[in-house]
Amino acid sequence: MVFTSLSFFIFISVILILYWSTGSRRIQNIILLIGSYFFYGFIHPWFCFLLGISTVVDYFCGLGMKRYPEIKKRFLVISLCSNLGMLGFFKYFNFFIENVNAILIWIGVGSSELALSIMLPVGISFYTFQTLSYTIDIYKEELTPTKNFIDFALFVSFFPQLVAGPIERAQRFLPQIQNKRTWNTESFFSAIPLMIWGFFKKLVIADNVAIYANKVYLLESPTPIMLFAGTLAFTLQIFADFSAYTDIARASARLIGFDLIKNFNAPYLAVNPSDFWRRWHISFSTWIRDYLYIPLGGSRVDTHRKYIFVVVTTMGLSGLWHGASWNFVLWGFFHALILIVYRMLGKAGRWRPQNILSKCFSIAVMFFIIVFSWGLFRTHSVSWYFERSLSTPLGFGTDSLLPASVIVAFVFLYSSPLLISFKRNRIIGKSNFRLSVVCGFLIFLISIFGRDGSSDFIYFQF
Amino acid sequence: MINKKLNYRAILSTFLGLVVVAAEILFLDGYLRKHIADSPQSVQHYTKWISDLETEKPDILFIGNSITDGGLDEKELSIKLNKKVSKVAIGGSHTAWWMLYIKNVILNSSYKPKYLVIIFRRNILTLPELRVKGRYYRNLAPLMTDDESLLNNLAYKRSLSPLEFFLYENFYIFREREFIKKQIEDWVKGKISLLFSNDKSLANKTIKKVFSTSHFDMQRLRKSQDKEEKILDSEQYDFNLAVESSFLPHMIEMLKNAGVKPIFIASKMRTSAKNHKQHPNYKDYFKDLRKYLNNKNIPFYILASDKRLQENHYADGDHFNEQGREIFTNIIQEKIEDVFSKQN
Numbered sequence: 157m158v159f160t161s162l163s164f165f166i167f168i169s170v171i172l173i174l175y176w177s178t179g180s181r182r183i184q185n186i187i188l189l190i191g192s193y194f195f196y197g198f199i200h201p202w203f204c205f206l207l208g209i210s211t212v213v214d215y216f217c218g219l220g221m222k223r224y225p226e227i228k229k230r231f232l233v234i235s236l237c238s239n240l241g242m243l244g245f246f247k248y249f250n251f252f253i254e255n256v257n258a259i260l261i262w263i264g265v266g267s268s269e270l271a272l273s274i275m276l277p278v279g280i281s282f283y284t285f286q287t288l289s290y291t292i293d294i295y296k297e298e299l300t301p302t303k304n305f306i307d308f309a310l311f312v313s314f315f316p317q318l319v320a321g322p323i324e325r326a327q328r329f330l331p332q333i334q335n336k337r338t339w340n341t342e343s344f345f346s347a348i349p350l351m352i353w354g355f356f357k358k359l360v361i362a363d364n365v366a367i368y369a370n371k372v373y374l375l376e377s378p379t380p381i382m383l384f385a386g387t388l389a390f391t392l393q394i395f396a397d398f399s400a401y402t403d404i405a406r407a408s409a410r411l412i413g414f415d416l417i418k419n420f421n422a423p424y425l426a427v428n429p430s431d432f433w434r435r436w437h438i439s440f441s442t443w444i445r446d447y448l449y450i451p452l453g454g455s456r457v458d459t460h461r462k463y464i465f466v467v468v469t470t471m472g473l474s475g476l477w478h479g480a481s482w483n484f485v486l487w488g489f490f491h492a493l494i495l496i497v498y499r500m501l502g503k504a505g506r507w508r509p510q511n512i513l514s515k516c517f518s519i520a521v522m523f524f525i526i527v528f529s530w531g532l533f534r535t536h537s538v539s540w541y542f543e544r545s546l547s548t549p550l551g552f553g554t555d556s557l558l559p560a561s562v563i564v565a566f567v568f569l570y571s572s573p574l575l576i577s578f579k580r581n582r583i584i585g586k587s588n589f590r591l592s593v594v595c596g597f598l599i600f601l602i603s604i605f606g607r608d609g610s611s612d613f614i615y616f617q618f
Numbered sequence: 619m620i621n622k623k624l625n626y627r628a629i630l631s632t633f634l635g636l637v638v639v640a641a642e643i644l645f646l647d648g649y650l651r652k653h654i655a656d657s658p659q660s661v662q663h664y665t666k667w668i669s670d671l672e673t674e675k676p677d678i679l680f681i682g683n684s685i686t687d688g689g690l691d692e693k694e695l696s697i698k699l700n701k702k703v704s705k706v707a708i709g710g711s712h713t714a715w716w717m718l719y720i721k722n723v724i725l726n727s728s729y730k731p732k733y734l735v736i737i738f739r740r741n742i743l744t745l746p747e748l749r750v751k752g753r754y755y756r757n758l759a760p761l762m763t764d765d766e767s768l769l770n771n772l773a774y775k776r777s778l779s780p781l782e783f784f785l786y787e788n789f790y791i792f793r794e795r796e797f798i799k800k801q802i803e804d805w806v807k808g809k810i811s812l813l814f815s816n817d818k819s820l821a822n823k824t825i826k827k828v829f830s831t832s833h834f835d836m837q838r839l840r841k842s843q844d845k846e847e848k849i850l851d852s853e854q855y856d857f858n859l860a861v862e863s864s865f866l867p868h869m870i871e872m873l874k875n876a877g878v879k880p881i882f883i884a885s886k887m888r889t890s891a892k893n894h895k896q897h898p899n900y901k902d903y904f905k906d907l908r909k910y911l912n913n914k915n916i917p918f919y920i921l922a923s924d925k926r927l928q929e930n931h932y933a934d935g936d937h938f939n940e941q942g943r944e945i946f947t948n949i950i951q952e953k954i955e956d957v958f959s960k961q962n
Contacts, residue, residue: 162779345628374842375828376835382828536838554814558824561810569806588628592635600643603785604795607752 157198159404159613160358167195168408175412181336185310188412192315196279199319203277206242211312213238214287218301218308221294228295235291243284246276251480279319281477285443287312290326292447299327307333316408320401320615322419322439329414337413347410349595353577354403356598358613359606361570362397365389367607368563373534379551383544385560387531388567394530395423396574397614398437422578424526427509427518429494432526444474455499463499468492478533483541487532494525643791650798651790660756661708667723667761675729676704678954681716682737684709685885689938690737691947698951704731708757712742712749714773717865718761720872721768734873735881735954739936741903743882744860747777753796772865831934839934840888855899857906870914881957882911883950886921888932917960919953 157164171191175184197204217235221228290311293299302308311330317323372378372386402419409416419438426432433441445454452466468489475488498507509515528545535541551557576583584590671679678701680686687707696703708715716736724730742748750758750773762769775783785792807821814820831839861867873880884904904920911918921927926949931942938946 370842371829374834374838376833554820555824555828558810558814558821559828561813562807562821562825565806565810566803587631589631589635592632593638596636596639600639603792605799 157195159401159408160355163198167191167198168411172411176339182306184337184412185306185333188315189306189310189313192310192313192318195315196313196318199278200275206246206277206280207283207313210239210242210283210287211309214291214312215305215308217291218294219303221291222301232291232295235288239284239288243280246280248476248480282321282323283312283318285323285440289323289443289447290330293326299330302330302334304334314409314414316405316414317416320398320405320613321437322402322405322417323443324417324439325443328417332414340413343410343413347407349591350403350410351407352595352598352602354400354407355606356573356602357396357400357403359602361573362393362400362614363607364605365393365396365567365570368566369393369534372563373536377547378544379549379556379560380545380547381551381560382556383531383541384527385563385567387527387534389563390534391424391527391530392567392571394533394614395420396570401613401615424523425519426522426526427515428507428522429491429498429525432522433491433495440474440477444470448473460500464496467495471495483532483535483538486538487529490529490532494529643789647789647791650794659760660753661760664718664722664726664761664763667706667719668727671723671727671731672729674704675702676731677701678703678733678735679731680705680707680735680737681719682707683711685739685936685938686737688933689885689943689946690950691943694947695951695954699954710749710754711757713738713746713865713869714748714750714769715758715761717869717872718758718766718769720869720876722761722763724878725872725876730876730878733879733881733954733957735883735950736869737883737885737950739885739887740900741855741857741860743866743907744857744864746772746864747774750774751777753800755793756797759793768865768868772863776863831937834934836934855903857903857910861910870916880916881954882916882918883953884918884920884922885946886924886927887936888929888934917953917957919956921949924949 157167171187174187178184178187193204193207196207214235217231220231224231290299290301290308294301302311307330310333311324311326314324314329314333366389369386369390372382372389375382378386399420402416406416406418417439421435421438423432423436426435449466449470452469453462454466455463457463457466471488471492472485473488474491475484475486478484478487501507509518531541531545532538551560580594584594678695678699680690680692680703682690682705684707686705687709690705690707692703692705706719720734724734750769758769770783770787774786778786782792791798804822807825808818811818811820811822817823870880904922908918908920926945927938927942931938931945933939933942
């Protein structure tokens, strides 16, 4: 069930009516749990089975760790193996086989015909990380496991963030499930502008700039300037698309009295690589930091070599999480590279711009680096991407510069609402009148500029 | 616990805000209705099509979309068949457009062609809601009369939610939004063109040239078209279930009443030439379609297995290149001659 579909509106309307018609926290949680499984099963019924397995395994592993602390490591291993095993099988099996085949062919042994037609369960990367945070926190004795199966199952399957995050931590989210939710008019109605803004970003900004990005990346031999323009379009597309999903997810959660973590904080205003990862996909980057980067040693390792190993491993796996394809891995390695270079040049990561000029300069440099990295993410072939980026002529002729200028102009046009949104407090203030005018105007723009046949959210594929 | 205090001021100001927006939209709708209605249409008005038909008086009329437009050489066919052959092939048109053409042009024309040959692909004959919205609406609008209940019921109501249909029926802005968007885009492109030359249309011309399918990586283009075709594939491939809610029976009935003999030809896609796997119900669909048309004594030809059309005869996933056009025209000639021979 896609957020931008009529079926979702009907679904959430029914949920809201049922949910707020009862004051019982227990019944509310049951309604949400059934609703969440219905939401997920709408995509494909058997996905619920996998979700259920993950839920049951981690529920009992959590309780097991508490009851038998002497063998808690075994429970953790069970949780890790089952969750990562399922993720590995459904997401990476064919990728693994393809690469084994490639090696076998290269060494002249032949190839295996083992590739399976495996359907990737939507959201598996997200809910796997979410449940793992639960069991790992229990293992670290930072969290007490819940005995209430309904509460835990809801934590895993909570529909607003099930399919594409944000990845919630049990320490933050489970108490919200376990506590009573009271109706708050202001909170409820504040969700509506957030939802409208999310739909606007997806249907107007992301889906329209996607056309330009897709066209450029279909070209056989784009010039570097054309490729830059297409990648710039993709840079806007991926931010608008993913942040839109988060906004709609947060708004949906707010309607039922939950507060989901913010996933973005103006990522393209980052002043250095570390800053970017504090602003982009925050729930994922903090998960990686807390459960991978820090346990491996983090920034406290005593040698450069160890640091490089930690960063390359962390970012490589981060890339791989995004998809079973080498371009995602190389995207992760590229970010590792810029993090390493920044640490070496930037006073061990402590450098900050000292004045407005250096801040603008560092934002601009970071932005171009990020744009380049998104090209690695978007491309079908890394070698093609590098070859086209370094090709000559650069594309200053009319045939290349003119279409590229058009694309850049539209990127600026479609990004202008995002830039204006920084001043929203000044524009709207506390005025409900102004807020409703702005929301009405956004709905109007969605109805005019929203693309027919809107595409799936990009992060659904992860 | 429910907080029963209501902020009446907030409610009133919210309501006023929405009223302001609604008033602006209504004003804009009226303004655009007056101005857009006079703007050039993408295709000619149906009265002009009637006039063309009455002037040309073709024996055989082909109807289709860009596949027919680029793939069929009607002049060559005229010579080979020794009959007057015309084609009406609007890029992006599907059964909605063809139904409107039959209903509002052929039925209203004083001249009726002897044969109407409909060239289509895959299962689009039973997908009435395909290509009726967005920019395709502009192709349909000039063919519409004031009463298009069949079109609304089978195409728009099925593809639009009740709210969308309400907006579509009552707000010009909503119906013409692709055109409005295109006007804004063309304005931006025009301004950028002026940075390069005096020709405002330079950007559009350059973009068309640079992003022509010949510059695309064919494999990636195919993959992206395959993605779209998967969308088509997920649609109804159960012919018997889909036919009664499609335009097909209505088109056949209208042609029968007009004394025009229909001929249906399913074109060959590049995926067939590459022996790609088709939808699992593909064969059953065409088996049922053939049975349906046979029961009505309507000639039907499927070109999917014709080995004369190879992968190298395609410019992209659907359209023929120059060589393909020649072969396709020859194959069509053969099929038409087959129809003639069976009738003799």
